[in-house]
Every structure is written in structure tokens, then in C-alpha cells.
Amino acid sequence: MIELLSANTPNGKKISIMLEEIGYDYKLTKIDLDKGEQFKPDFKKISPFSKIPVIIDHKNNQTIFESGAILIYLAEQSGKFYNKKDRLKINQWLMAQMGYIGPMLGQHHQFHHYNPGKSKFGEDRYFKISKRIYEELDERLSSSKFLSCDDYNIADISAFPWIARHQWHDIGLKKYINLERWYNEISKREAVVKGFSFMNKKEFPPKP
Numbered sequence: 001m002i003e004l005l006s007a008n009t010p011n012g013k014k015i016s017i018m019l020e021e022i023g024y025d026y027k028l029t030k031i032d033l034d035k036g037e038q039f040k041p042d043f044k045k046i047s048p049f050s051k052i053p054v055i056i057d058h059k060n061n062q063t064i065f066e067s068g069a070i071l072i073y074l075a076e077q078s079g080k081f082y083n084k085k086d087r088l089k090i091n092q093w094l095m096a097q098m099g100y101i102g103p104m105l106g107q108h109h110q111f112h113h114y115n116p117g118k119s120k121f122g123e124d125r126y127f128k129i130s131k132r133i134y135e136e137l138d139e140r141l142s143s144s145k146f147l148s149c150d151d152y153n154i155a156d157i158s159a160f161p162w163i164a165r166h167q168w169h170d171i172g173l174k175k176y177i178n179l180e181r182w183y184n185e186i187s188k189r190e191a192v193v194k195g196f197s198f199m200n201k202k203e204f205p206p207k208p
């Protein structure tokens with residue numbers, strides 16, 4: 001039995017989607033970030049930076065923090081969405097999501113969505129970087145069916161919930177036909193729809 005300690009954010013959704021994709025039973029423990037539950041000593045013991053998501057694999061007596069590491073763990077345990085032949089490519093796209101796509105779009109959310117008018121520099125900087133990310137992903141997806149290769153895998157699962165915030169980005173997903181094609185294809189997956197709504201049954205990946 002896997003316990004998922006999480007909140008309703010893009011990083012949180014990566015793991016619920018993966019758990020649905022591999023068909024694992026899991027128990028959800030909600031961490032209320034607004035109430036600061038991530039800073040409680042018991043949570044900090046398993047998540048040194050006080051961040052969700054975290055999983056506890058009670059069967060193997062393992063706790064894992066960092067969404068990329070969790071995706072790799074679950075992929076290795078299940079033998080799914082992490083093909084050996086494509087692993088080097090998958091790792092590169094997964095790391096690009098962890099180190100660039102997610103953090104930059106996350107900053108864009110902070111300046112453009114949550115705090116507009118507070119810093120023109122911040123708004124302009126992260127809007128520009130986010131637009132560049134859309135262009136770069138669109139270019140990649142013009143020659144590859146999925147981000148790393150022709151098969152859907154953990155690199156796509158890690159990026160999808162970030163692009164699913166496209167309405168907040170105000171960049172216009174529809175203008176990026178390859179990225180839109182990738183997004184629509186993943187949005188249709190039953191496990192993605194289920195994992196996306198792990199905290200709110202009425203929440204669906206928004207249409208482009």
C-alpha cells in the first residue's frame with residue numbers, strides 16, 4: 001500500500017496520475033499548505049525541504065520525497081512508463097521538467113496569476129521564459145510523438161500538470177499546435193483524468 005502525502009498542485013498531480021496509470025492502490029493524506037502543515041516536524045522528517053509530494057511505501061518500508069525521484073521509483077517498481085531502451089532520453093526530459101519547466105512556470109504563476117501588479121520585472125521575465133518554454137516544447141513535439149520518444153512515459157507525466165495550468169499562463173496553448181496535440185492526447189487518458197481529480201472530483205484538465 002502506497003500512502004501519498006500531497007496537495008492539489010501540479011507537483012502533487014504528477015504522482016496521483018502516475019499511481020492511477022500503474023494501477024496501484026493508494027491512500028491519500030492531504031497536506032494543507034495554506035495552514036503550513038508542510039512545516040510540521042513529522043512531515044519534515046520525511047520531506048527535508050517541507051514540500052509535497054511525498055510517498056510512503058509501507059510494504060517496502062521506504063519514504064521518498066521529490067516528485068522526479070518518486071516517479072522513477074514507481075516506474076521501477078511497476079516496470080511501466082520507463083522503458084530501458086529510452087531511459088537516457090527519458091531522464092533528460094524528466095530532469096528538464098524538474099529543473100526548468102516546472103520551476104519557471106511556477107514563478108510565472110507567482111507573478112502573473114497570484115500577484116499581478118507587484119513586480120513588472122518579475123511578470124515580464126517569467127512571462128517571456130514561459131513563452132519560450134511553450135515554443136521549445138512545441139518544437140520538440142514537432143518531431144517526437146511524446147517529449148522523450150514515441151512512447152508516453154514519466155517525462156510526459158511530470159510535464160503534463162504544468163501545461164494543464166495553461167489558462168493561468170495566458171500564452172495561448174492553441175497557438176502551439178504540436179504542444180496542443182500532445183496535451184489533448186494525454187488529457188484523454190482515463191488514468192490522467194482520474195489522477196487529475198484526486199482532490200476534487202469535479203476538476204478536469206482544462207481544454208486548450
Ligand SMILES: N[C@@H](CCC(=O)N[C@@H](CS)C(=O)NCC(=O)O)C(=O)O
Binds near residue numbers: 033052098
Ligand atoms: N522539486 C519539488 C518541488 C515540490 C514543490 O515545490 N512543492 C510545493 C507545492 S507544488 C510545496 O510543497 N510548497 C510548500 C512550501 O514550499 O512551503 C518536487 O518536484 O517534488
